Amino acid sequence: MDEFSLKGKVAVITGASRGIGRAIAELYAQAGAKVVVSSRKLPNVQEVADGIQAAGGQALALQAHIGRTEDMQGMATQTVEHFGRLDILVNNAAISPHFGPLLAADEGQWDKIMDTNVKGVFRACQAAAPGMQAQGGGKIINIISVSGLQPTPGLGLYGVTKAAVLMLTKVLALELGGAHIQVNAIAPGVIKTRFSQVLWDTPQISEHILGRLPLGRFGEAAEVAQMALFLAAPASDYVTGSVFQVDGGMSIGFGG
Secondary structure, X not given: OHHHOOOOOEEEEEOOOOHHHHHHHHHHHHOOOEEEEEEOOHHHHXXXXXXXXXOXXXXXXXXXXXXXXXXXXXXHHXXXXXXXXXXXXXXXXXXXXXXXXXXXXXXXXXXHHHHHHXXXXXXXXXXXXXXXXHHOOEEEEEEOOHHHOOOOOOEHHHHHHHHHHHHHHHHXXXXXXXXXXXXXXXXEOOEOOOXXXXXXXXXXXXXXXXXXXXXXXXXXXXXXXXXXXXXXXXXXXXXXXXEEEEOOOHHHHOOO
């Protein structure tokens, strides 16, 4: 189906060494995109790129830290130099240095998570958007979290940053719509990745969550990737400024 094909498109995925980012990169490659996988550590994303190439796809691994403006600018520049364009940006990279009550977080944790999760997305968008504007359009997809839509015990600080990225998504959708750039967000629930392992692999936590999940199970990274494919493909050309929850009904199960 052409509406879900990414043939001829070039996609950049941050935080693509594992979990959701890796699943998105691999699915995009299967859909025909040339993909750039980035992370702070090159060996981790080189493995992902090698796997995509071994499966017949085209991929480039780049070392880039979302906490550094020069790295994000370099990522955009190297993408265009290597593949000729940049059509899709997926902002997936994030950290969660604090688990517990919000007021127990110290200023160092606040500074680090805001700089990475919020300013990191800004830096990547600022680097990628001019090229998209010049070529007549593009897609930006920000991975947020249901914790950014409603309070989640233990994840208050993380949720504050994801709520900020949701507003960033809406502001950019408004400002870039005239340039035919769609900006949307995906809010995963508990997905079985290493990043969220404390939630699904700690019995006293996982049992509480599962007991209130309408679908009765945790999600898989591939299920988030499928939503990311829709938002990157022509099928979503009239969608912008929206957030799509991939959470197994978590938000309604917990009274959101």
